[in-house]
Amino acid sequence: MKEKTVSVDTDLHPYFRIYSAGNFGEVAPQRLSPMSWSLVGDPMERGTRKLAQRLWGRPAWTEGSHYVFVGYFGCRPYHNLAAYCHLSRGIPGLSANDVTDAYFEGIDSPAEITALRSGRTRRLSAATRLLRELRDIGPRLRALEERVAELEWALRAATTANSPIALFSVLRDAKPVLEEAWAVHILTTSGCVPIRALQQRVYGRLARHGDEIAHWLTRPRELVWDRLHTAAATMDPFGPGDFLDSSFYEVADSSDPWQDYAVRHKLAANSGTQAAVAPIEPSEALAGMLSPWRSRTVRSLAVAVGEVMAGREHSKSLAMRTLHIYRRLLPELAGSLGVDPGHWPYLTIREFTDLATDPGLAARALPRIAACRVALGTPMPEHLDLSDGDGTIRPWLSESPQTHRGVAPGIGVGVAMTPDGELPDEPVVIVCSSADADIAPLLPFAEGVLSERGSDLSHIAILAREYGIPCVVGYPGAASLPAGTAVSINGSTGEVNILDQS
Amino acid sequence: MNVLILGGSGYLGAAVAQACAASGAEVRVLSRSGRAIAGEAVRGDIRMPRLGLPARELARVREETTHVVLCFGSVSWTSGPGEALETHSSGMRSVLTFLRGLPALRQAVHVSSLLALGRAQGRVTNRELYTGQRFRNWYEYGKYCAERHVRDSQQDLPIGIVRFGPVLGPDPRGGRPDTEHGLPKVFPHLLAGYPVHLASRGDFPCWVTDVTSAADLVWKALSAPIGRSTWTWFDPARPTLGEVFTEVCRPWGVVPKIVEARPLGRFTRFIGERVGTPRELADYAEPWFDLDPGVLDDIPGPWPVPEADYLAATGRALLGRAEREIGV
Numbered sequence A: 001m002k003e004k005t006v007s008v009d010t011d012l013h014p015y016f017r018i019y020s021a022g023n024f025g026e027v028a029p030q031r032l033s034p035m036s037w038s039l040v041g042d043p044m045e046r047g048t049r050k051l052a053q054r055l056w057g058r059p060a061w062t063e064g065s066h067y068v069f070v071g072y073f074g075c076r077p078y079h080n081l082a083a084y085c086h087l088s089r090g091i092p093g094l095s096a097n098d099v100t101d102a103y104f105e106g107i108d109s110p111a112e113i114t115a116l117r118s119g120r121t122r123r124l125s126a127a128t129r130l131l132r133e134l135r136d137i138g139p140r141l142r143a144l145e146e147r148v149a150e151l152e153w154a155l156r157a158a159t160t161a162n163s164p165i166a167l168f169s170v171l172r173d174a175k176p177v178l179e180e181a182w183a184v185h186i187l188t189t190s191g192c193v194p195i196r197a198l199q200q201r202v203y204g205r206l207a208r209h210g211d212e213i214a215h216w217l218t219r220p221r222e223l224v225w226d227r228l229h230t231a232a233a234t235m236d237p238f239g240p241g242d243f244l245d246s247s248f249y250e251v252a253d254s255s256d257p258w259q260d261y262a263v264r265h266k267l268a269a270n271s272g273t274q275a276a277v278a279p280i281e282p283s284e285a286l287a288g289m290l291s292p293w294r295s296r297t298v299r300s301l302a303v304a305v306g307e308v309m310a311g312r313e314h315s316k317s318l319a320m321r322t323l324h325i326y327r328r329l330l331p332e333l334a335g336s337l338g339v340d341p342g343h344w345p346y347l348t349i350r351e352f353t354d355l356a357t358d359p360g361l362a363a364r365a366l367p368r369i370a371a372c373r374v375a376l377g378t379p380m381p382e383h384l385d386l387s388d389g390d391g392t393i394r395p396w397l398s399e400s401p402q403t404h405r406g407v408a409p410g411i412g413v414g415v416a417m418t419p420d421g422e423l424p425d426e427p428v429v430i431v432c433s434s435a436d437a438d439i440a441p442l443l444p445f446a447e448g449v450l451s452e453r454g455s456d457l458s459h460i461a462i463l464a465r466e467y468g469i470p471c472v473v474g475y476p477g478a479a480s481l482p483a484g485t486a487v488s489i490n491g492s493t494g495e496v497n498i499l500d501q502s
Numbered sequence B: 001m002n003v004l005i006l007g008g009s010g011y012l013g014a015a016v017a018q019a020c021a022a023s024g025a026e027v028r029v030l031s032r033s034g035r036a037i038a039g040e041a042v043r044g045d046i047r048m049p050r051l052g053l054p055a056r057e058l059a060r061v062r063e064e065t066t067h068v069v070l071c072f073g074s075v076s077w078t079s080g081p082g083e084a085l086e087t088h089s090s091g092m093r094s095v096l097t098f099l100r101g102l103p104a105l106r107q108a109v110h111v112s113s114l115l116a117l118g119r120a121q122g123r124v125t126n127r128e129l130y131t132g133q134r135f136r137n138w139y140e141y142g143k144y145c146a147e148r149h150v151r152d153s154q155q156d157l158p159i160g161i162v163r164f165g166p167v168l169g170p171d172p173r174g175g176r177p178d179t180e181h182g183l184p185k186v187f188p189h190l191l192a193g194y195p196v197h198l199a200s201r202g203d204f205p206c207w208v209t210d211v212t213s214a215a216d217l218v219w220k221a222l223s224a225p226i227g228r229s230t231w232t233w234f235d236p237a238r239p240t241l242g243e244v245f246t247e248v249c250r251p252w253g254v255v256p257k258i259v260e261a262r263p264l265g266r267f268t269r270f271i272g273e274r275v276g277t278p279r280e281l282a283d284y285a286e287p288w289f290d291l292d293p294g295v296l297d298d299i300p301g302p303w304p305v306p307e308a309d310y311l312a313a314t315g316r317a318l319l320g321r322a323e324r325e326i327g328v
């Protein structure tokens, strides 16, 4: 007799069935609790659907009761690689490889489903609409940041007053904020790809060495992380920087078993003082090499791309700050709603909110606990091929060999150092398996970053560019290089040289 | 004295190696190809940690080196930002880090270029590096970055700077002079009888010097020693660009076709590019910058003397190869 098991997995998309952990895999915990999934995957799905609908009308494939753009299998969050690749084909001049290079470590893209291809006019109008939306992200982010700050204040007030009712209203108010944060994040993340492709093409026309120049010039200015790390230094538990000490995506990172998967981010002290005279930037140097209008075009495009990248980082920080509010609210409220402290990570946020009126929902946690235990015992591949639909887990294998790639230009020479190592006196190259904004405070002291995971538009790539240091990703074994090994990386070509000590 | 010459297998580096060896210094030459016409050759790469030297070699270099000359990287006016910056900017920074680890280091000399001044505004001397100038190409910007890094490290390193304009004269390594890079790239064009467009028909200084006096000056900077100063060296006779072209072409019996280009900036350049002035030169067709000739006085005497007739010798060196090729 076979017992019917409850599964926490999401339903498969009818035809897009190649998934990849992608940027999730790089920085998010390996596994997410059902609660965190409902705060991350769910709003991402809704945000992407809405974006797709605004850009292309209502394509049938973006509708339905199943998830289209994300998936949750074996408690691991995935992006639907096939669906994202399909999106890229809806913008003129963009190919699926632009997407996989940007966010999925350059793996092969799944075959196109030509029947779903959109017409030329529709593609052009989608591109125009996307650009229009990107133009407005500045004010949208500022408004959103205000709302996040208000939530943080409200949480402080409610916690100080120890009032469950006030806490509950914070919970209610947080929902639209979280959705907006993910929506802007999706918009900027998607927008980076075509706008960069456009940049490459225009540069190729206007300037000698156009492709190289794009790499050297596109430096997002003033990423939000500096400001947040400074705020974190005040140690205010309700301040905007407090989340930096958390695991970002996992809200149940203090309860078992999720804390085992929580990537604890490190708060490094920010000890300022920098170089004496800053040399002038390559973007300024370029001015003399081109005619004024070319130079203006090249520079404004670089600024535009930089802005979108900065917007992406900003929106991410806002999503993480809102998640941090949930991280503090949920355990507090669980008690007053009569949920077992170990059970709330197994509910979804909707169930949790509805508990007030329907306490019976708490019972849903129990079967899921068992299901999650089984799921966590099953290894989940980085890239997932579920095209058979028979429930077998097969990895999606890339035919083209993976090579390390330079994602921020320049040469970096130094000794290897892991992000939690001690800063030696010599110049260092940070080596890590994957990196997120948590290493931002280390970057001013580093000559380069060498990472096992990452793509052209990974957070680490964007950060490295902002600091003007080279970065190479996709280098297996980077994190296990012994501290002190001499390393040289070329962020333009992806070349890596390890000098043996003998 | 034990001199390590980074890039000592190159055109200028080879001459420096010869000059040092001739004056009795022990010479070690580092380059990727590991060739040397004077001194001991070692293979290395300045873009790598510890210059990419194997441990044993490294220990010897660390122990013995007392003097270093930095003259690596080629003079390619057409290279892209990647190539120019990886050698002249990032490479320079790792070299400077390496120098900090040399316990016996007494003096280092960085071979800079006057072109690091780009289209500098106003009168420039040894003091100026950045005057808000615009750069013509990534080589200029690369050399600017290199000198910027060197200046920043003068607080803790005994490193001086020697600036040259274009260096001409027969290749000390023998053979036909390199006409792939820099100013010499126009020579084949001129010799073939094509016109070049120059403002005032090239009647402006171009600060050239010959490779032997340049190498002697580097030796002087090591042995004087230069300390943390900056010296600028050029042929004190100060031939104009037009004269340089005329002299180089003389052994061929060719009179270079120098066409007056009206100072119409971009337009001139556009015309120049259309009618065949090589790209390398198009940006240098107008007076370069206003260098104070008094900068020479910062160099303690006696000054090196450029070889008589080095411009014509450059032309002859080009001819030598051609004669051989034609079979004369």
Ligand SMILES: NC(=O)c1ccc[n+]([C@@H]2O[C@H](COP(=O)([O-])OP(=O)(O)OC[C@H]3O[C@@H](n4cnc5c(N)ncnc54)[C@H](OP(=O)(O)O)[C@@H]3O)[C@@H](O)[C@H]2O)c1
Binding pocket: B006, B007, B008, B009, B010, B011, B012, B013, B030, B031, B032, B033, B034, B035, B044, B045, B046, B047, B070, B071, B072, B073, B074, B075, B087, B091, B111, B112, B113, B114, B143, B163, B164, B165, B166, B167, B168, B182
């Ligand atoms: N020639 C001029 O008119 C002039 C004027 C002013 C200043 N300078 C400066 O003088 C320097 C040399 O000029 P040059 O005309 O002699 O150029 P060159 O003939 O091209 O020589 C360049 C030298 O640098 C070496 N090199 C290049 N990349 C290297 C690397 N990554 N690691 C180690 N060695 C490397 C080359 O050897 P491998 O290729 O074997 O490595 C070669 O020995 C340059 O910095 C230039 O800016 C030249």
